[in-house]
Amino acid sequence: xxxxxxxxACKTLILMCLPAIAFFFFFSYAPMPGAYVxxxxxNYNDGIFAxxxxxxxxxxxxxxxxxxxxxxxxxxxxxxxFILIGNVVQMAVAILLSEIMSKRFRKVSQSIMFLPYFIxxxxxxxxxxxxxxxxxGFISNLVRSFGFEMPKIYSNAKAWPVVIILVHLWKSTGxxxxxxxxxxxxxxxxxIEAAKVDGANGFxxxxxxxxxxxxxxxxxxxxxxxxxxxxGNFSLFYNLVGLNSMLYTTTDIIETFVYRSMMNNFxxxxxxxxxxxxxxxxxxxxxxxNQIVKKIEPDNALF
Amino acid sequence: xxxxRQKSNKVRLELSDMLIRGFTYAxxxxxxxxxxxxxxxxxxxxxxxxESIRRTGFALIPSDFSTQAYEIILKAPDTLIGxxxxxxxxxxxxxxxxxxxxxxxxxxxxxxDFPLRNAISFYIYFTSLFSxxxxxxxxxxxxxxxxxxxxxxxxxxxxxxxxxIILMKNFAKALPHEVTESGxxxxxxxxxxxxxxxxxxxxxxxxxxxxxLAIGYWNEWYYSSLFLSSSxxxxxxxxxxxxxxxxxxxxxxSYAGAVVRLADLPGETLKMATAVIATGPIxxxxxxxxxxFVAGITVGAVKG
Numbered sequence: 001x002x003x004x005x006x007x008x009a010c011k012t013l014i015l016m017c018l019p020a021i022a023f024f025f026f027f028s029y030a031p032m033p034g035a036y037v038x039x040x041x042x043n044y045n046d047g048i049f050a051x052x053x054x055x056x057x058x059x060x061x062x063x064x065x066x067x068x069x070x071x072x073x074x075x076x077x078x079x080x081x082f083i084l085i086g087n088v089v090q091m092a093v094a095i096l097l098s099e100i101m102s103k104r105f106r107k108v109s110q111s112i113m114f115l116p117y118f119i120x121x122x123x124x125x126x127x128x129x130x131x132x133x134x135x136x137g138f139i140s141n142l143v144r145s146f147g148f149e150m151p152k153i154y155s156n157a158k159a160w161p162v163v164i165i166l167v168h169l170w171k172s173t174g175x176x177x178x179x180x181x182x183x184x185x186x187x188x189x190x191x192i193e194a195a196k197v198d199g200a201n202g203f204x205x206x207x208x209x210x211x212x213x214x215x216x217x218x219x220x221x222x223x224x225x226x227x228x229x230x231x232g233n234f235s236l237f238y239n240l241v242g243l244n245s246m247l248y249t250t251t252d253i254i255e256t257f258v259y260r261s262m263m264n265n266f267x268x269x270x271x272x273x274x275x276x277x278x279x280x281x282x283x284x285x286x287x288x289x290n291q292i293v294k295k296i297e298p299d300n301a302l303f
Numbered sequence: 304x305x306x307x308r309q310k311s312n313k314v315r316l317e318l319s320d321m322l323i324r325g326f327t328y329a330x331x332x333x334x335x336x337x338x339x340x341x342x343x344x345x346x347x348x349x350x351x352x353x354e355s356i357r358r359t360g361f362a363l364i365p366s367d368f369s370t371q372a373y374e375i376i377l378k379a380p381d382t383l384i385g386x387x388x389x390x391x392x393x394x395x396x397x398x399x400x401x402x403x404x405x406x407x408x409x410x411x412x413x414x415x416d417f418p419l420r421n422a423i424s425f426y427i428y429f430t431s432l433f434s435x436x437x438x439x440x441x442x443x444x445x446x447x448x449x450x451x452x453x454x455x456x457x458x459x460x461x462x463x464x465x466x467x468i469i470l471m472k473n474f475a476k477a478l479p480h481e482v483t484e485s486g487x488x489x490x491x492x493x494x495x496x497x498x499x500x501x502x503x504x505x506x507x508x509x510x511x512x513x514x515x516l517a518i519g520y521w522n523e524w525y526y527s528s529l530f531l532s533s534s535x536x537x538x539x540x541x542x543x544x545x546x547x548x549x550x551x552x553x554x555x556x557s558y559a560g561a562v563v564r565l566a567d568l569p570g571e572t573l574k575m576a577t578a579v580i581a582t583g584p585i586x587x588x589x590x591x592x593x594x595x596f597v598a599g600i601t602v603g604a605v606k607g
Contacts, residue, residue: 006418012493013417016407020427023404023463027440028430030447034439048442093334099327109331111593112338118589118596119582120522120541126548126578127341130348136360136571138344170337175600182601201319235525242549258437263529268438275436283433303428 038276042268058273067257068274075232075253081165082172083225087218089173094180095210099202110181113174125239128167157250164240164251171236183217184210220293220300227289230282234259254278342586349373349576353569361571372569372576383580385537393458393539394520401462401516402509408463409471409508410501411493414483424472431465441529456530457539461519467512473602474508475501511599514592521585540581547577 007014038058040051062068093113100106116124131139132153140150153159187209195205234255241251243264254274261271286302294301340363348361352369359366376383408427412420434440450456482504486496502509527542538546 010417010419010493013411013414014419016411016494016497017419017423019404020408020463020468021423024427024430026448027460028434031435031439031443033435034442035435037438037442038436047446048439096327096330099323100331101324105328105331109335110597111590112335114593114596115338115342115586115589118518118522118585120524120544122522122524122541122545122548123345123578123582126544126574127345129548130344130361130575131341133361136356138361138363141360170341173334174338178597178600202323203319206323239545262438262441268442272436272438275438279434279436286432303425 035272035276035279037268038272040269042272044266044268058269059277062270062273062277068277070249071252071254071257071274072230074250075255076229078161078164078232078253079225079229081161082168083222083229085165086169086172086176087221087225089169090176091180091214091218093173093177094184094214095206097177097181098184098210110174110177113177115174116171117175121235121239124167124171124236125242128163128240132163154244155246157247160241160247160251164237167240168233168236179221180214180217183214187213216297220297223289223293224302227286228282229285230254230278232256345575345578349572349579351572353572356571361575369572372572373580375569375573376576376580382537382543386540386543386581389454389537390521390540393454393523394517397458397461397520398513398516401467402513404463405467405471405512405516406502406505406509407497408468410475410497410505412468412472413475413478415480427465427468444530451530452532452535453530457520457523457526460526461516461523467515470599470602471505471508471512474505474511477602478504507595507598508602510592511595511602514595515599518585544577544581548574 034048037048037051039053039055040048041054041057042048042051059068097106097110100109129137131137134140134150134152134154137150143150151159153163192205192209195209200208232253232255234253237251237253237256238259241247241256243260258271258275258278261267261274290302343363344361347363347365348356349372350368350370351362351365352367352371355362355365355367355369408423411417412424414420444450444456444460450459478501482500483496486500491499522541523539524541524545527539528545531538531542
């Protein structure tokens with residue numbers, strides 16, 4: 001009885017949450033039973049639940065053909081590259097920013113590095129094309145003007161891990177360094193002054209004060225990114241590579257495969273099997289990572 | 304002796320600091336150039352003649368200045384104006400509604416006296432942990448909600464995100480609890496407290512989250528590619544750009560025929576000019592709004 005009264009007392013707050021609750025119901029929860037499609041031989045006209053049930057056949061096919069292994073490998077390796085290289089570069093940039101004395105110079109360079117985060121991946125892909133296109137690319141011409149041979153990047157699968165990681169750095173460094181910069185600003189100024197009085201030079205201040213102070217931030221960000229290690233950045237990969245099948249061996253990630261299987265090959269069953277596999281594996285990883293965070297830094301645990 | 308050593312110590316200290324400073328300025332100048340040159344390259348290329356690009360490639364400063372690409376786009380302004388109207392409309396409506404929902408939910412979940420706050424928080428957060436995947440979502444949108452070829456298919460999925468609700472909750476948590484208490488003592492209802500007392504204090508949060516929403520809508524091409532078929536005449540700007548850069552047929556549909564023969568279409572410069580037109584507004588607004596983003600990321604990073 002008292003429970004009902006307590007809920008009635010906050011009925012306005014419940015009503016205020018209602019639109020969001022409805023939103024997540026219609027766009028996140030309602031499609032969930034549809035994951036059943038991964039276990040069917042899907043027929044578009046019959047719909048999900050009238051299609052023929054075939055058990056784990058879709059998954060079996062993907063495992064045995066080796067397709068799932070390649071997708072998983074690419075997705076995980078790219079994420080590892082993004083996370084490790086990305087965090088190190090972001091931290092380095094944050095430290096450099098904090099060493100800049102001129103406030104104006106700092107603001108301007110921070111703003112410029114931040115800018116690429118706000119543009120769409122469609123434009124990012126166009127910029128890469130502008131730089132690397134074999135015939136008229138800016139970098140291609142630059143390389144040739146120094147008398148070197150320019151490789152045909154758009155038909156060379158081996159080049160793309162480097163290209164994609166560089167593009168990722170270009171897009172995310174400004175954004176990511178903000179968090180580290182805030183952590184540096186949070187360092188007790190007296191500690192740095194004390195170090196100066198004790199004769200610690202710039203390098204030592206970075207190594208003995210800043211880096212140890214950034215370690216907790218680094219570990220937490222690292223763990224959270226590891227939680228998403230099987231989730232790829234569809235938009236970036238699809239715009240950069242698109243339907244250029246020469247590059248698939250090194251660039252196809254789970255998301256791009258799922259999208260293409262559905263939109264271009266109309267293979268809904270296979271697409272959904274890969275998607276469901278990703279969701280389940282991803283879920284297990286996030287929950288495990290959260291357990292680890294809970295152990296070392298309970299305040300930062302997600303749930 | 305002691306004085307001597309101190310002196311040499313001081314000199315060494317200054318030298319290492321100077322080295323760091325020199326390196327810092329050099330590195331940051333380089334990073335800034337790398338950040339901005341690609342944009343100038345697109346702009347420069349869009350203002351070159353097609354012929355000069357075929358001859359000497361994309362360049363920062365056009366060797367042969369030409370506004371031909373823009374002229375072609377403006378000769379059939381229909382597509383462009385339609386795209387702008389659609390994009391601005393979706394961005395404005397989506398941002399306004401999304402902001403309202405996010406603010407209401409974020410505030411309610413920040414109230415310590417709200418007994419359902421943990422349950423609802425988890426209900427929302429869970430959606431970012433587990434999803435049904437693309438296919439069930441797509442089929443739901445198309446077969447159940449019948450949203451194919453509807454702008455609602457772009458507007459709705461981007462309205463609310465768990466991350467922005469958590470961000471809003473963190474902003475609202477930072478407000479003094481006494482504000483809500485004083486409203487209650489004055490006899491105001493929860494919704495009144497929210498609109499009269501809380502919203503004015505949340506202005507920086509609304510700016511930050513509104514900008515994240517607006518950027519999301521402006522840059523949208525994904526849901527468009529899923530749900531808008533070629534029978535939709537006016538496409539959102541970034542999707543239009545996607546079509547122009549990826550499919551020459553799209554250029555044909557938009558500009559060729561009435562305006563210019565397909566063979567004469569300056570394909571490369573047309574791509575770059577479309578990019579300038581589709582992204583220009585964001586770049587122009589950016590300097591004035593970027594400080595809100597920095598604030599948002601800093602608050603968002605401090606999880607609670």
